Amino acid sequence: MVHDLLMAIDRRELEGLIPALRRYARGLAGSASAADDLVQECLLLALDRERQFRGERLKPWVFAILSNVGRSAHRSRRRSPVFAELDVPDAGSDPAMRVTVLAALSALPDEQRQPLLLTAVEGFTYRETAEILGVPIGTVMSRLSRARDALAERLDGAEIVALRRPR
Amino acid sequence: MTGPTITDDDLLAYADSRLDPDRRAAIEAWLADHPEDRARVEKWQSQTAILRAALDPVAEEQVPAELVRALRRKPTQWIGPAPAAAAAAVIAFAVGLASGHMLWNLPAERDVVQLASAGIDAHRIYAVEIRHPVEVGADEEQHLVTWLTKRLDTQVKAPDLSAEGLRLLGGRLIPSGDKPAALLMYEGENGERVTLLIERAAPRAMTAFRYAEAGAIGAFYWIDGGAGYALSGPADRVRLLRIANRVYEQLEN
Numbered sequence: 460m461v462h463d464l465l466m467a468i469d470r471r472e473l474e475g476l477i478p479a480l481r482r483y484a485r486g487l488a489g490s491a492s493a494a495d496d497l498v499q500e501c502l503l504l505a506l507d508r509e510r511q512f513r514g515e516r517l518k519p520w521v522f523a524i525l526s527n528v529g530r531s532a533h534r535s536r537r538r539s540p541v542f543a544e545l546d547v548p549d550a551g552s553d554p555a556m557r558v559t560v561l562a563a564l565s566a567l568p569d570e571q572r573q574p575l576l577l578t579a580v581e582g583f584t585y586r587e588t589a590e591i592l593g594v595p596i597g598t599v600m601s602r603l604s605r606a607r608d609a610l611a612e613r614l615d616g617a618e619i620v621a622l623r624r625p626r
Numbered sequence: 627m628t629g630p631t632i633t634d635d636d637l638l639a640y641a642d643s644r645l646d647p648d649r650r651a652a653i654e655a656w657l658a659d660h661p662e663d664r665a666r667v668e669k670w671q672s673q674t675a676i677l678r679a680a681l682d683p684v685a686e687e688q689v690p691a692e693l694v695r696a697l698r699r700k701p702t703q704w705i706g707p708a709p710a711a712a713a714a715a716v717i718a719f720a721v722g723l724a725s726g727h728m729l730w731n732l733p734a735e736r737d738v739v740q741l742a743s744a745g746i747d748a749h750r751i752y753a754v755e756i757r758h759p760v761e762v763g764a765d766e767e768q769h770l771v772t773w774l775t776k777r778l779d780t781q782v783k784a785p786d787l788s789a790e791g792l793r794l795l796g797g798r799l800i801p802s803g804d805k806p807a808a809l810l811m812y813e814g815e816n817g818e819r820v821t822l823l824i825e826r827a828a829p830r831a832m833t834a835f836r837y838a839e840a841g842a843i844g845a846f847y848w849i850d851g852g853a854g855y856a857l858s859g860p861a862d863r864v865r866l867l868r869i870a871n872r873v874y875e876q877l878e879n
Contacts, residue, residue: 467835467846467867470697477693478685485684486677495690502696510863560680578642579674580681585644600635607638607670614676 468509472517473502479518479581480525486576487529487569489561501525522577523591530569563613571606574599632656637663641670737803737827737854741847742838744802745823745856748809749843752798753819753858759811760796770797774808780826780853782808785876790869792820820859820869827854835870837863846870851877 480501484494501524505512512520564572577588578599585603589596632653639645640653657664752759762770767784774782777799784794792812800809800823807825814820833849844861847854848870855877857870 467837469834474694474697477689478687481687481689481693482681482685486681494684495693499693499696502693506697509867556676557680557683560676564677576677576681579677585639600638603638604634607673610673611669614673 468505468512468517473505473521476518476521477502480521483522483525483576483581484529486561486564486580487525487572489565497525497528501528504528519583519587519591522581522583523593526573526577526592529573560614563610566613567606567609571602571609574602575606575610578603632663637667638670641667642674738833738836738847738849740803741823741825741849741854741856742836742845743840744800744807744825745821745845745847745858746838746840746843748800748802748807748823749819749821749845749858750841752800752809752811753821759813759819761798763796764794766796767794774799774824777806778808778824778826778853780824782824782853783877784810785822785873787812787820787869787872790865790872791815792818792869795819818860820857820866822873823854823856823858825854827852835867835874837866839863848874850874853877 477498480498481494484497484501485491488494488497501521504524505521508524564576567575573592574588577583577591578585583591585596585599589599592599594602636645636649636653640650640657645653657667762773764770764784771782771784774797784797787794791814793814795811795813797808797810800807802823802825805825807823810822810824812820812822827849829852831849831852831854835846835848837844837846839845839861842861843858844863844866845856845858846866847856849855855873857866857873859866859869
């Protein structure tokens with residue numbers, strides 16, 4: 460009789476998720492270096508917790524880990540210096556705009572910022588987001604509404620022009 | 627008409643383009659008559675565009691080398707099938723073992739799954755042998771390897787597992803399904819025994835590491851470089867994975 464079946468994590472698939480993990484982490488942490496610290500911790504935790512991986516979809520599983528890492532990092536960190544450091548500008552984005560957006564995001568509590576980033580930027584469905592964050596889907600929806608209204612308040616008055624239409 | 631009840635959730639799902647066409651049309655009709663809601667939805671949509679414009683470029687950046695190294699720190703490295711297919715294979719395996727039938731009918735998949743049962747069966751039968759655990763002892767390792775390579779028609783090497791406190795006892799030729807297979811046996815100081823089953827596989831076949839457990843025996847099994855492997859031992863997954871990684875590293879070349 461089989462008592463336990465589990466799968467090892469496919470390292471290449473995990474590696475392929477790093478760009479999206481970095482994007483999510485940047486929205487959570489603000490600065491590039493703090494974000495990459497979160498991603499690194501997330502990757503090491505994912506490998507440490509390989510035992511808990513049951514062959515479900517890897518992407519939501521890893522994003523759940525990063526969400527947790529982001530939350531605990533937030534708790535243990537004084538929340539001032541995140542935006543003191545300006546990101547190196549990269550082609551195709553306006554660094555001033557990014558700083559404004561990240562600053563507005565940093566004012567949101569994790570419980571609002573996380574579902575907002577997971578749905579609006581990472582493209583997870585509401586259901587997937589609920590599973591990633593371990594909360595009921597109704598909670599995700601109400602937090603999203605609050606996140607969006609709060610963000611709208613912060614961004615109003617900032618001179619930001621949407622560069623792209625939503626997908 | 628009385629019109630549907632429109633909630634914040636609906637507006638949000640509309641703004642996020644997450645509605646089916648019928649529901650979408652209903653919301654559009656609602657928004658046509660409710661300019662305040664329309665303004666809110668448009669604001670949300672432009673938020674989404676702003677968030678993406680700010681963050682999407684991060685995903686285009688070169689990944690810092692230390693992050694890739696974080697993955698390499700643990701030695702496991704393999705190429706796997708699509709996770710869904712692999713998960714299906716594991717489930718098929720569980721179902722197959724539980725019901726006594728192998729329901730899986732993709733030949734390659736069946737071969738992979740059969741590796742685990744062959745490895746676990748062989749371990750159960752031979753690892754308990756006190757006097758005759760192997761046919762050819764480690765003192766004749768060169769002969770053992772040459773003989774098994776010839777019989778299996780694939781390169782057999784006996785990996786060095788001394789870093790895990792295991793020494794080679796020797797090996798034997800066993801049947802695995804309708805194929806010949808090699809069973810190499812290792813022993814630790816405390817009498818712990820670990821076996822490595824090797825059989826021939828299609829030259830280009832590759833799988834992820836998979837793990838199966840039956841009773842007190844666990845096995846990691848995979849196919850790589852023209853051979854299938856099943857590493858079996860006492861069901862301690864963490865230890866077996868470490869040993870399997872040692873095997874994998876040494877057989878890679």
